Each structure stands twice: as structure tokens, then as C-alpha cells.
Amino acid sequence: MSSKNLILRRIREALGESPEQPEIPRDYRRGEAPVDLDLLVERLIDYKAVVHRTSDISDTIKRIVGDGAVVVPPSLPDSWLRNVRFIRDDGLSQDQIAAADGVVTAAAVAVVETGTIVLDAGEDQGRRILSLLPDLHICVLRPDQVVASVPEAIARLTPGRPLTWISGPSATSDIELNRVEGVHGPRNLHIVLVEETA
Amino acid sequence: MSTHAPKGVGHLRGDEPFPAAAKVALANPQLRRNLQHATTTIRGKSGRVIAELPDWQELRSAGSALKAYTMANLPRLLEQLEERVTAAGGVVHWAADATEANRIVTDLVRQTGEQRVIKVKSMATQEIGLNEALEDAGITPVETDLAELIVQLGHDKPSHILVPAIHRNRSEIREIFLREMPGVDPELTDNPPDLAGAARRYLRETFLSTKVAVSGANFGIAETGTLAVVESEGNGRMCLTLPDTLITVMGIEKVVPAWQDLEVFLQLLPRASTGERMNPYTSMWTGVTPGDGPQSFHLVLLDNGRTAVLADEVGRQALHCIRCSACLNVCPVYERTGGHAYGSVYPGPIGAVLSPQLTGVEDNASLPYASSLCGACFDACPVKIDIPSILVHLRNQAPHPRSEKAAMAAAAYTMDRPKLYERAQRAAKLSKLLGKRGRGLPPPLNGWAASRDLPEPPAESFRDWWRGR
Numbered sequence: 101m102s103s104k105n106l107i108l109r110r111i112r113e114a115l116g117e118s119p120e121q122p123e124i125p126r127d128y129r130r131g132e133a134p135v136d137l138d139l140l141v142e143r144l145i146d147y148k149a150v151v152h153r154t155s156d157i158s159d160t161i162k163r164i165v166g167d168g169a170v171v172v173p174p175s176l177p178d179s180w181l182r183n184v185r186f187i188r189d190d191g192l193s194q195d196q197i198a199a200a201d202g203v204v205t206a207a208a209v210a211v212v213e214t215g216t217i218v219l220d221a222g223e224d225q226g227r228r229i230l231s232l233l234p235d236l237h238i239c240v241l242r243p244d245q246v247v248a249s250v251p252e253a254i255a256r257l258t259p260g261r262p263l264t265w266i267s268g269p270s271a272t273s274d275i276e277l278n279r280v281e282g283v284h285g286p287r288n289l290h291i292v293l294v295e296e297t298a
Numbered sequence: 299m300s301t302h303a304p305k306g307v308g309h310l311r312g313d314e315p316f317p318a319a320a321k322v323a324l325a326n327p328q329l330r331r332n333l334q335h336a337t338t339t340i341r342g343k344s345g346r347v348i349a350e351l352p353d354w355q356e357l358r359s360a361g362s363a364l365k366a367y368t369m370a371n372l373p374r375l376l377e378q379l380e381e382r383v384t385a386a387g388g389v390v391h392w393a394a395d396a397t398e399a400n401r402i403v404t405d406l407v408r409q410t411g412e413q414r415v416i417k418v419k420s421m422a423t424q425e426i427g428l429n430e431a432l433e434d435a436g437i438t439p440v441e442t443d444l445a446e447l448i449v450q451l452g453h454d455k456p457s458h459i460l461v462p463a464i465h466r467n468r469s470e471i472r473e474i475f476l477r478e479m480p481g482v483d484p485e486l487t488d489n490p491p492d493l494a495g496a497a498r499r500y501l502r503e504t505f506l507s508t509k510v511a512v513s514g515a516n517f518g519i520a521e522t523g524t525l526a527v528v529e530s531e532g533n534g535r536m537c538l539t540l541p542d543t544l545i546t547v548m549g550i551e552k553v554v555p556a557w558q559d560l561e562v563f564l565q566l567l568p569r570a571s572t573g574e575r576m577n578p579y580t581s582m583w584t585g586v587t588p589g590d591g592p593q594s595f596h597l598v599l600l601d602n603g604r605t606a607v608l609a610d611e612v613g614r615q616a617l618h619c620i621r622c623s624a625c626l627n628v629c630p631v632y633e634r635t636g637g638h639a640y641g642s643v644y645p646g647p648i649g650a651v652l653s654p655q656l657t658g659v660e661d662n663a664s665l666p667y668a669s670s671l672c673g674a675c676f677d678a679c680p681v682k683i684d685i686p687s688i689l690v691h692l693r694n695q696a697p698h699p700r701s702e703k704a705a706m707a708a709a710a711y712t713m714d715r716p717k718l719y720e721r722a723q724r725a726a727k728l729s730k731l732l733g734k735r736g737r738g739l740p741p742p743l744n745g746w747a748a749s750r751d752l753p754e755p756p757a758e759s760f761r762d763w764w765r766g767r
Contacts, residue, residue, distance in 0.1 A: 278490065
């Protein structure tokens, strides 16, 4: 008998003829709630992200990276990168990505309640390695990408894509159970929250 | 054939019973200070972020019901998970026990021709002793989680589910790094950011040059074939993104029915575990994505005693555990003895109910007693596992000494007969001869008194007082 059949048989024997089917009570908060951008900023800062609220994306990115060179995903808008030195990812090597001074990506979704941004490897976010190896990650976020809660984020995302949920820069709780920033992922996380221009 | 986890492989059985191991731990005041500091810190953090959610109890109820539903439908959900992972370009393997899982992983690594693997912290691979199996095959496993690294460099054993090096404080960690970490800066301080920075420099080159990674999984979604790893440092992202081959070992109870169900667990786990609104990084992947991440993905589904746990109607809820470790952090016994005393990779209250059921209760007979039954673990559990009830249930199954049965029978006989009872009460006064608090009791009764105080008998019994009124 294969191990698969053995395990499935053991499970069926353990459960008996007709195991009870429990109802799942979903009485927790679900559905759309108003988005509080100020709270999002507060939560991001609480976990040591740097937040820029601006209507001038390229100027803000230029101020963060200075003369440094950043890697960017295939279809990040050129208009975000005026006066910024950048290398577009057309199959860059691991070493080229690691040597960059930073990375600029867009995002798929952000969650107010937890201060989280989610990347889904879309064309303006790139493959996962891009936002992993450089020590500085600049993420540009539009207000319409922001939702209030985790259930709303789950509803917006596509599970087949590689997803990375990011809440603050790389950190650890392994030394005396306190949060300490700066282990293997980017140690500097900047969120550029785009203000809607009237 | 027994469905329990086999002997001689993995880390579910200790070398000595809990009371003996606890005695050693209790004699170490530094250990107790470290544990008290860490568990007090985490209880405060966790309590604050849980209080932010108005629907915490509703989320707990949903999580609990989702787990019960999963267990009731386990065969269908596992086959669905296999089908979806396979459709997305992954390969699924089934391992009946630790020995088979170790062989599958070792063979997969051998097929790549690589001599080294990077590892994401995983309870399942610790449980089956995968590192030892790989080393026996000439393959070097490198633990990349900071706490696991501290344990590995310190030639030590993990003592907590979430923070395996919780028994070490910052100055002890500094000493381990200075002694064991090649190329470490001799001026390294014990400032936590400096210690984290040392780990970053030490592991960077290893991440970039290793072709095979081994991980566990927090969740495996049957509906979509998506796997999820919840972490903090980014070592998980490195292992899940950079290598050519990824091998994930997942207990069969970790399957989650639907994508939507993550909305419950992703709210429960970080707040109960590290006391954060959300952990820094969560990675989710479905099979293989061309041009992004490992191009070869293997999922190993592990039984190793889980089906034996499932067969016990009271005990099976131990399989609902999402490995947050909240029960450890609130347990008065764990806080004093630490994790090593439990002998298994699963310490604390959840370990005291999970380990004996995975191995068969006769192999971990003392663990159901490693509790005062205070119930704090039940209150803290984000999926509402009734740990105290399982502990009592397992105590009834554990082998009892014959002398205990004889003593209880004698007590029942005496209490049924008033004259005999009166004489026994008078005789109890003689117990002063047994020394203070019963420390002079003869064997086998001295075993009972080793961790309990015999109450002083009153000067006068109720019956004597009534008669003399």
C-alpha cells in the first residue's frame, strides 16, 4: 500500500463513519469599512517604516535615494523616476540586484488595521527577489489600494500569484522577545503614499 | 501496526521524566530570570494588540470551528491540496512517519547533487530530526532563523516553539557568537540590533550561494494549493525565493479549507504569537511561478502520529494548534522550568498534550502531569483548544503505579466505615512523626510529597470537638 493510501485509511478509521460537520460562525468583522489613511500612517510608523505623503512621486524618490542607483520592476512608470538613477529588471543577476542601493516598487494592496503592504509580483512590483536583496525598499502606494482590514485584503488578492505581505522593515523577536529591526530583509522601508491632487 | 510516531528517530521523547528534568532546570536561577523577563514582555505586548480588536472572541470561535471542520474533512482536503499543488507545477509526497519523511527529503536533496541546504525554522522538521538525517547523508543543514542559529551555534536544544533560544539572554547570545561564528567582529556588543546585524552578515553569502532550501508551512490552502510561511526576519523570504529547489515539510493537520479562511488565521496568529498586529513578512506561493522563485517545488505531507491523535475524540483538538506558543507564555509551570524539561520539541501546555498523543502516552507518561490545571492556556489559545480537559483525559490513560490503586481502595474502605475512619483520624496525629510537611514519609508515599506539602493535622477532630461540647 502506498503511504498516501495508508495515511488516508488511517484518517478515515480515526474519524469513523460520518464525522460531525461543524458550522463555521463568521461573526467577526467583514465587508467594507471606511479607510482611515491617518491610521495607516500611524501603524506604518509604529513598526518603523518611514512614510512620505506627497503628490510628487519622483521628487520624493529622488530625495530618498539621492545619487544612489535603484533597481525597478519592468513596468514601473518612468514618470516616477525623473532624475533618479535606475536599472530596470530585464532578467538582472542576483549580484546586480544585491549591489543596488535600493528598489522601487508599486504595491497591490495595503491594510490600515495592521500597517501592512502586500506585493503580488505584478509588472509594477516585479519578481520577489527585487524587493528582497537591496537594503532599501521604496514602495509607492495609491489611496485606492488601501483597505481597512485583513478580510478585505484577502478578498482583493489573487492566491495563484506569489504574495509577500510586508509589515515594517525586517525584524526579529528572538532576543528576549522584543522586536528589533534589521535582520535579513531590507532594513529601510519607505512608503510613498500618493496624495490625491484636486 | 502502531500509528504512533516511531521510536529512535526525531525529538518527541525526552531522556528522563519531566519531574527529574524540571528539578535540574529549577536549580538554574539565570534560566528562570531569562524566561520570566521574556514571557512577561510577550504577555504585555500580546495583550495590548489583542485588546485593539473588538471581535477577538468571534475570530477565536471561527478559528476553532474551521479547525474542527478541517479535521472532519481531512481526507478530501488533503487530496484537493495535492491536486492543486500538482496542477501548479509542484510535486506532492506522503510520509507515514519521521523515517519516511527524512528519506524523502534526503533523496530529493541528493538528486540535486548539492551538499548544503538552507532551512527556515520549522517545527515539523525538528520533530522528525531532519537535520541529523541530512548530516548522516553528508548534507549540511544551515538554520537561518536567528533563534535557531543561536541554538545551532550553541550546540543547544530549542526550548520554545516560537523563540527556540528564549532561555538565552543577550549577553549569553553575544558569547555564543564570539565563540562560534566564523569571521565575527571581536568588538561585538550585546546590543540586540548589533547581534541581529552580526547574523545578517554571517548568513548573507550562504543565502546567495545555496541551491536548495527546506521549509515548514503555517498553512496549506486546499482550495488553491497555496502554501504560506509566516516569519519576521526575511530569512524565510530568502529561502523561499533564492534557491532553485524548495522542499516544504507540512503536518497533515496544517491544511486549511479555503483561501478566504486565511482572513481568520492571519488575524489570530501574529497577535497571539509575537504580539504584533502583523508579523514583518508573510510569503505565499502556489506551486512554481516561471521566472520567479524556485523552479522545482516539493511538498511532503507528514503523518508521524497525527492520525493516532485524530483517533482520540477528546485529544484530537490538540491538532488544531497553529503553533503560536501563547500557551507557553502564560503557563506558570513553563515559566519556571523552561522548555528543555519537557523533553520534546513541543514544550509547554500544548506539548504536554501533543507529545504523549503523538508517541503513545506510555512514552511520555509524566507530561500530562506537568501542569497545575490552572486553565490560563485555554484562555490564551487563539483557537480555543481546551488543554486542561485533554490533560485530565490523558492522566486517566497514563499508567498508574499499583500502590496508588491500593491506597485509594484502602481510603475508600476506611471512609465507608465510621469507626475505622475515627481511628484513622486519631492516627493522623501521629503523622508528626513523619517530619515537617510530610518530608519523612516512607516510600512509595515520599514520591507524592516530593512536590507537595502534607497538611498539618488539626489538634482536635470535629468528632472529638462534638463529643466534648
